[in-house]
Amino acid sequence: MDLSYILNHLGEEDRAAHRGAVSPPIYQTAIFAFETVAAMRAGFGDELDRTVYTRGNNPTVEILRKKLAALEGAEDALLFGSGAAAIAAGAIACVAAGDHVVCVQKPYSWTRALVRDHLARFGVSHTFVDASDVADVEAALTPATRLIVLESPNTMTYEAQDLAAIAALARARGIRTLCDNSYATPLNQSPLALGIDLVAHSATKYLNGHCDVMAGVLCGSKDLIRETFRGPYMTLGAMLSPHDAWLMIRGLRTLPLRLRQIAATTARVIEFLSAHPKIERIWYPQAANDPQAQLRGANGLFSCTIRCESTSAIERFCEALRRFLMTVSWGGYESLVFPVATVYPPDTRTGFERAGQVPVNLVRLSIGLEEADVLIADLAQALDRV
Numbered sequence: 001m002d003l004s005y006i007l008n009h010l011g012e013e014d015r016a017a018h019r020g021a022v023s024p025p026i027y028q029t030a031i032f033a034f035e036t037v038a039a040m041r042a043g044f045g046d047e048l049d050r051t052v053y054t055r056g057n058n059p060t061v062e063i064l065r066k067k068l069a070a071l072e073g074a075e076d077a078l079l080f081g082s083g084a085a086a087i088a089a090g091a092i093a094c095v096a097a098g099d100h101v102v103c104v105q106k107p108y109s110w111t112r113a114l115v116r117d118h119l120a121r122f123g124v125s126h127t128f129v130d131a132s133d134v135a136d137v138e139a140a141l142t143p144a145t146r147l148i149v150l151e152s153p154n155t156m157t158y159e160a161q162d163l164a165a166i167a168a169l170a171r172a173r174g175i176r177t178l179c180d181n182s183y184a185t186p187l188n189q190s191p192l193a194l195g196i197d198l199v200a201h202s203a204t205k206y207l208n209g210h211c212d213v214m215a216g217v218l219c220g221s222k223d224l225i226r227e228t229f230r231g232p233y234m235t236l237g238a239m240l241s242p243h244d245a246w247l248m249i250r251g252l253r254t255l256p257l258r259l260r261q262i263a264a265t266t267a268r269v270i271e272f273l274s275a276h277p278k279i280e281r282i283w284y285p286q287a288a289n290d291p292q293a294q295l296r297g298a299n300g301l302f303s304c305t306i307r308c309e310s311t312s313a314i315e316r317f318c319e320a321l322r323r324f325l326m327t328v329s330w331g332g333y334e335s336l337v338f339p340v341a342t343v344y345p346p347d348t349r350t351g352f353e354r355a356g357q358v359p360v361n362l363v364r365l366s367i368g369l370e371e372a373d374v375l376i377a378d379l380a381q382a383l384d385r386v
């Protein structure tokens with residue numbers, strides 16, 4: 001199936017059912033009524049694919065579900081009200097009390113909280129490992145390990161994992177693997193094709209791309225998705241609303257165009273920053289000298305450290321930026337800056353952090369759809385304030 005068919009038509013083929021509407025209708029309803037007892041009974045037997053109750057399935061959400069499953073090369077997918085919900089549901093579907101989870105060292109903060117704080121409360125133990133070396137992952141496995149949680153790359157310092165090698169290791173031992181693929185997007189990396197069992201995304205980022213919807217998706221085999229649906233999905237009830245699904249169907253249509261433009265602009269911005277005396281180091285998985293570069297394409301999220309004595313200089317830099325909004329998240333149409341200094345006290349001396357920690361003077365930039373020259377001029381004037 002080609003990309004434009006997935007984005008423009010998949011799940012929307014029966015336009016005659018909606019009087020030929022080109023944009024699909026928003027089924028703004030919580031419940032669906034039945035003509036016969038037999039039909040209602042059949043609905044209860046298959047709440048994922050029939051329409052009974054919108055917590056289980058809704059026609060507008062179903063269109064998006066088909067598109068995202070196809071993009072990831074998955075048999076099926078589930079949509080959630082956030083990426084955090086998708087990751088939590090996927091992990092909960094795979095473990096029970098007494099099990100052990102191996103998780104990458106520096107995952108998304110709420111993935112870490114899930115593994116370290118919440119699964120632990122239900123008797124699921126864990127080990128965090130620097131998974132860039134497969135041997136370290138293997139060494140962390142115990143006879144009780146049931147799940148390996150990966151994020152390749154992560155979204156602050158971009159450590160990647162050898163997904164194929166870890167998937168093979170896990171499969172041989174009957175251990176399931178879950179990979180957060182938010183950074184790469186399905187266009188640049190296909191973890192399922194490498195043997196990973198479940199792929200999760202924060203669809204809040206590039207997939208929706210407009211910073212106006214919170215959404216998550218979990219992709220996998222028909223069996224694993226059904227198991228997740230009957231268990232955590234229906235129990236947690238963290239579903240995506242039909243209206244948000246509709247907005248995301250619209251956002252998703254321009255994903256390839258947005259990523260292409262953003263990658264080109266990012267290359268220009270990185271070229272400028274690399275030559276700037278106040279930039280210490282750049283973290284970007286697609287940089288030519290990055291030994292971990294393995295993604296097919298580029299995107300616009302990267303980090304850099306700024307040469308300075310204390311975080312006061314970082315504050316001056318961030319507050320001088322006019323075209324980059326200072327905030328969390330990434331992956332929208334607008335450029336953003338996230339200074340790690342915000343999680344430290346004011347005027348913290350740089351360079352004191354322990355090995356493995358994110359540097360105090362690190363700033364993460366998410367490049368949007370603005371003209372490259374505009375962003376470079378803005379960065380140049382802000383760097384003059386450092």
Ligand SMILES: *Cc1c(COP(=O)(O)O)cnc(C)c1O
Binds near residue numbers: 084085155203329
């Ligand atoms: C934002 C993010 C999440 C969480 O997704 P939400 O949609 O914010 O719940 C998970 N993983 C990564 C890599 C993220 O950037």
